[in-house]
Amino acid sequence: xxxxxxxxxxxxxxxxxxxxxxxxxxxxxxxxxxxxxxxxxxxxxxxxxxxxxxxxxxxxxxxxxxxxxxxxxxxxxxx
Amino acid sequence: xxxxxxxxxxxxxxxxxxxxxxxxxxxxxxxxxxxxxxxxxxxxxxxxxxxxxxxxxxxxxxxxxxxxxxxxxxxxxxxxxxxxxxxxxxxxxxxxxxxxxxxxxxxxxxxxxxxxxxxxxxxxxxxxxxxxxxxxxxxxxxxxxxx
Numbered sequence: 001x002x003x004x005x006x007x008x009x010x011x012x013x014x015x016x017x018x019x020x021x022x023x024x025x026x027x028x029x030x031x032x033x034x035x036x037x038x039x040x041x042x043x044x045x046x047x048x049x050x051x052x053x054x055x056x057x058x059x060x061x062x063x064x065x066x067x068x069x070x071x072x073x074x075x076x077x078x079x
Numbered sequence: 080x081x082x083x084x085x086x087x088x089x090x091x092x093x094x095x096x097x098x099x100x101x102x103x104x105x106x107x108x109x110x111x112x113x114x115x116x117x118x119x120x121x122x123x124x125x126x127x128x129x130x131x132x133x134x135x136x137x138x139x140x141x142x143x144x145x146x147x148x149x150x151x152x153x154x155x156x157x158x159x160x161x162x163x164x165x166x167x168x169x170x171x172x173x174x175x176x177x178x179x180x181x182x183x184x185x186x187x188x189x190x191x192x193x194x195x196x197x198x199x200x201x202x203x204x205x206x207x208x209x210x211x212x213x214x215x216x217x218x219x220x221x222x223x224x225x226x
Contacts, residue, residue, distance in 0.1 A: 005129070007127060007129060007197075007199050008199030008201075008210050009199075009210040012210075016186060017173045028123060042163060048212075052129075052132060053081060055131060055135065056128075071129060073129070073130070074198060074199065074210070074212075075212045075213060076194070076195060076197050076198055076199065076213070077193065077194065077198060077199065077200045077211050077212055077213050077217075078126070078169065078192045078193060078197075078198030078200065079112045079157075079168060079171045079192040079193045079194045079196075079198075
């Protein structure tokens with residue numbers, strides 16, 4: 001089971017910021033989210049959106065095993 | 080010290096505390112960022128962080144600043160949640176033996192916080208809300224340190 005977190009504008013696009021999904025990989029999870037919500041799928045694929053798996057940035061695909069936390073991070077801006 | 084807070088803070092009190100009992104420091108530099116009203120266009124600023132992840136990424140950059148500039152100590156306090164115009168959003172203080180290192184480290188840390196640290200910032204005003212992404216100038220500012 002993966003705990004999926006959406007930050008910044010991604011949470012506004014989806015209308016949720018945290019949900020649980022059963023998914024074997026990040027690629028599968030992306031496809032599933034895009035199928036369920038086309039606007040979210042586009043937002044997740046837009047430039048500058050990074051993915052963190054268990055609080056570490058991952059590039060490309062990765063397997064989701066056990067209890068994972070997957071966070072989608074749009075471009076960041078602080079201060 | 081690296082900390083996120085959803086409470087308003089007093090930069091003067093933080094500076095006083097940071098300077099206490101320093102007999103070998105020589106230089107303390109600080110930066111305080113305040114929320115702008117943008118002539119009435121912004122009534123609230125909302126900052127979102129990823130608890131745990133945000134502090135860990137900032138700590139990595141603080142360690143890089145400490146090594147690069149030979150800092151003795153630093154403080155980074157960053158607001159999260161809703162912030163009104165005029166309130167402090169971020170406070171950075173650096174301590175070093177001499178002023179150049181303290182100034183430059185403070186500048187370096189702020190350039191990182193503006194465009195790379197895991198925060199998401201939303202401005203709300205009379206015309207609605209929008210998420211803010213780094214400006215070209217923020218990327219240019221950060222690129223100054225990549226030599």
